[in-house]
Amino acid sequence: MKLTHHSHQSGFTLAEILTAMVIAVVIFAAIITASLAMQKSFNAVDNYFATHIQQIRIIDYLNRDVKRALIVTTSADQQTVTLTIPKYVVQSNDQDGQSNPSLIGTMRTPTISPTSSYQVNYDYVGTTTPATSTVVYSINGASILRTEDGVVTSIASSTDSLVPKDSDTELTNTEYTTMSVTFQPIFTSGNVADERTGTTVFSLAYLRNKRRG
Amino acid sequence: MKVSLIQNERGNVLLCAVCTIFIVSLIAANVLLNCTARYNQASNQVRSWNEALYAAESGADIAYNEVRKIASNPTNAFGTSNGWTTSGTTYTSGTTTFGTNSMRTSETVDLFYTDPTTGNAWYRIRSKGTSPLQGLKRTGMDDRLSNGNRFAANASTRGDGDTLLRKIDFKYDHFTATYGPTGDGTNKAIVAVSPAPQLSRRVELIAAPITPFEAAIKVSGNFYGLGSAAYIDSYRSSVGPYDPTVKTNPSDYRYVDSQSGTVEIDNGTATVFGDIYGNLYTNGGTATKKTVNVHGVIDNNVPFTIPSFSIPTYLPTPQVSPTKINSNTTVTPPAAGTARAPTVYLLSSFDKQLTINQNGSSETYVAIHLTSDFTGQIDVKPGVHVQFFIDGNVDVKARDIINETGYAGNLQFYSISPTDGSSQHVNINSPGNFVATFYAPSADFTMNGNPDVTGAIIAKSFYGNGNTSWHYDRSLDALGDVTDYRIASYVEDIR
Numbered sequence: 217m218k219l220t221h222h223s224h225q226s227g228f229t230l231a232e233i234l235t236a237m238v239i240a241v242v243i244f245a246a247i248i249t250a251s252l253a254m255q256k257s258f259n260a261v262d263n264y265f266a267t268h269i270q271q272i273r274i275i276d277y278l279n280r281d282v283k284r285a286l287i288v289t290t291s292a293d294q295q296t297v298t299l300t301i302p303k304y305v306v307q308s309n310d311q312d313g314q315s316n317p318s319l320i321g322t323m324r325t326p327t328i329s330p331t332s333s334y335q336v337n338y339d340y341v342g343t344t345t346p347a348t349s350t351v352v353y354s355i356n357g358a359s360i361l362r363t364e365d366g367v368v369t370s371i372a373s374s375t376d377s378l379v380p381k382d383s384d385t386e387l388t389n390t391e392y393t394t395m396s397v398t399f400q401p402i403f404t405s406g407n408v409a410d411e412r413t414g415t416t417v418f419s420l421a422y423l424r425n426k427r428r429g
Numbered sequence: 430m431k432v433s434l435i436q437n438e439r440g441n442v443l444l445c446a447v448c449t450i451f452i453v454s455l456i457a458a459n460v461l462l463n464c465t466a467r468y469n470q471a472s473n474q475v476r477s478w479n480e481a482l483y484a485a486e487s488g489a490d491i492a493y494n495e496v497r498k499i500a501s502n503p504t505n506a507f508g509t510s511n512g513w514t515t516s517g518t519t520y521t522s523g524t525t526t527f528g529t530n531s532m533r534t535s536e537t538v539d540l541f542y543t544d545p546t547t548g549n550a551w552y553r554i555r556s557k558g559t560s561p562l563q564g565l566k567r568t569g570m571d572d573r574l575s576n577g578n579r580f581a582a583n584a585s586t587r588g589d590g591d592t593l594l595r596k597i598d599f600k601y602d603h604f605t606a607t608y609g610p611t612g613d614g615t616n617k618a619i620v621a622v623s624p625a626p627q628l629s630r631r632v633e634l635i636a637a638p639i640t641p642f643e644a645a646i647k648v649s650g651n652f653y654g655l656g657s658a659a660y661i662d663s664y665r666s667s668v669g670p671y672d673p674t675v676k677t678n679p680s681d682y683r684y685v686d687s688q689s690g691t692v693e694i695d696n697g698t699a700t701v702f703g704d705i706y707g708n709l710y711t712n713g714g715t716a717t718k719k720t721v722n723v724h725g726v727i728d729n730n731v732p733f734t735i736p737s738f739s740i741p742t743y744l745p746t747p748q749v750s751p752t753k754i755n756s757n758t759t760v761t762p763p764a765a766g767t768a769r770a771p772t773v774y775l776l777s778s779f780d781k782q783l784t785i786n787q788n789g790s791s792e793t794y795v796a797i798h799l800t801s802d803f804t805g806q807i808d809v810k811p812g813v814h815v816q817f818f819i820d821g822n823v824d825v826k827a828r829d830i831i832n833e834t835g836y837a838g839n840l841q842f843y844s845i846s847p848t849d850g851s852s853q854h855v856n857i858n859s860p861g862n863f864v865a866t867f868y869a870p871s872a873d874f875t876m877n878g879n880p881d882v883t884g885a886i887i888a889k890s891f892y893g894n895g896n897t898s899w900h901y902d903r904s905l906d907a908l909g910d911v912t913d914y915r916i917a918s919y920v921e922d923i924r
Contacts, residue, residue: 251456266467269591280594283921322613328544
């Protein structure tokens with residue numbers, strides 16, 4: 217057996233190794249930088265989406281309540297909304313629910329008062345007193361609160377400074393509420409006002425119980 | 430045998446590339462997964478939730494359309510050919526599927542209140558709308574809120590955020606499981622949703638009858654009037670008699686009823702003179718407080734329709750006589766009757782005076798159907814309520830309309846809309862004053878002279894140039910047969 221030995225194997229020169237290392241460093245630096253940027257971008261997008269979902273939730277809550285409200289009023293700074301809503305279902309803390317627990321969970325029958333202006337009411341069962349809830353939307357720190365007859369629910373919470381603004385317009389025989397919610401995203405280009413404006417979600421809802429015609 | 434030793438292997442480059450691609454792919458997959466979940470929630474779940482309300486309100490519109498037929502086309506209301514089933518005074522629809530997302534709606538309508546004065550019925554509309562959930566079968570990502578269970582089969586134990594607002598039925602109908610199919614707590618059952626996860630919303634609307642006389646003057650076409658020194662105010666006869674000083678005296682307890690002399694014009698062009706102690710509505714007009722003397726509100730964007738009028742179908746069989754008023758005639762109805770079951774006289778002509786007496790001391794209800802023109806006189810004695818249905822025209826002097834009750838609601842003129850589209854008119858000439866109401870949606874109404882009018886007029890057009898003093902009785906808004914229905918209340922069952 218004859219072992220052939222390649223005696224002319226040549227290694228890399230120092231210049232070649234240095235060149236390769238420089239290229240490798242540049243490539244890895246680019247990859248790491250891109251990865252970090254991608255991660256930051258992902259965080260920003262994820263955060264934006266998460267806050268955007270809360271924007272929509274605030275709008276949907278307000279829309280739902282305004283549509284079925286009897287009365288809507290907004291504060292001067294447009295950040296607190298108070299609604300009066302008919303109590304359609306007997307609740308356990310209602311006076312008729314407490315006096316007759318079997319009524320809890322049942323739907324009230326509307327009542328008509330022919331002697332006045334034919335207002336439709338959902339009265340406490342066995343009375344002529346309209347059953348209504350008072351619902352207040354307000355801001356508390358980073359949270360948006362919905363308070364119904366004293367029961368507080370946090371419907372949105374974000375460190376992105378969510379700000380809902382509402383205005384109520386009452387015409388002759390109709391009424392509507394305009395709502396907009398903005399927040400301050402993580403990434404800004406320096407123009408904070410524009411960044412906030414760019415996140416605006418807007419909605420308009422008519423009070424179904426105050427119709428024209 | 431030769432063994433070749435090759436030492437310049439280059440596989441590590443490929444390995445590095447694969448690892449890099451793998452890491453980048455992991456990051457990309459993570460981004461994609463999160464974005465998909467967010468999108469699923471922000472778009473699909475929100476869209477389905479809102480579409481469910483569209484479906485519920487569409488169903489309510491379907492039911493409302495049937496309710497309106499009760500006034501305009503009663504024989505075709507809630508027809509079985511449209512999928513409705515009737516049980517007493519409750520009507521139930523089939524399921525309507527519509528839209529590209531196969532939304533579904535079903536409705537129930539029931540008569541829940543009958544007005545004791547007019548006999549007019551009020552209807553309750555309950556509508557359920559369902560929208561299939563598009564996209565992935567995933568719950569939300571309410572990681573900003575954590576106060577309890579995000580999702581639970583029983584709606585009352587649901588936690589926070591989106592699961593509290595948008596109650597998605599992924600596998601089972603939460604509403605039926607928690608409150609029963611009708612929502613009253615009975616017949617609760619676990620019912621699987623099919624064919625896909627869904628969202629349902631439920632609304633309840635009240636359809637209230639529209640009575641004919643809701644404004645002092647209401648026209649669907651041209652309006653000209655009144656004189657520059659005329660005025661229209663109001664009072665409520667159930668509170669007390671008319672007093673001309675009340676309209677300018679805010680401290681009077683009756684003042685609140687004096688500012689409803691409203692004029693409604695479904696037209697953008699009108700000529701309005703005089704003082705209106707009420708509101709002025711136009712459809713596309715340009716009236717302002719500088720151009721018209723309106724003490725109430727001006728709204729130039731109030732479109733409406735006045736449906737044509739046909740004689741009610743509930744009237745009993747007419748009396749045998751009289752059949753003509755071609756000589757002065759006095760009748761005393763054989764029974765007091767009610768608003769829904771009056772004593773009926775069917776007349777072929779009317780050019781002399783008819784006097785209608787009360788039946789004993791009872792409030793007496795009378796309906797007259799005249800199949801020709803009215804050119805005579807009518808005298809309504811105290812305690813008598815008359816509905817006067819006229820196929821033809823009206824040409825009388827104001828003094829020919831004698832209403833001794835003093836209440837406009839006790840003498841109601843109805844001009845039946847011609848079915849052939851021919852013209853119709855009501856002309857009230859001087860001299861004299863009158864206390865009555867006119868519902869003539871297909872007629873051109875002309876009033877000459879300066880009469881003192883207590884009542885209301887609904888017509889196709891109106892012309893009157895006299896310095897009339899006109900008093901609308903607010904009690905009229907609860908009188909007369911239903912002409913249409915409006916939605917008077919809206920609630921949503923948010924459970």
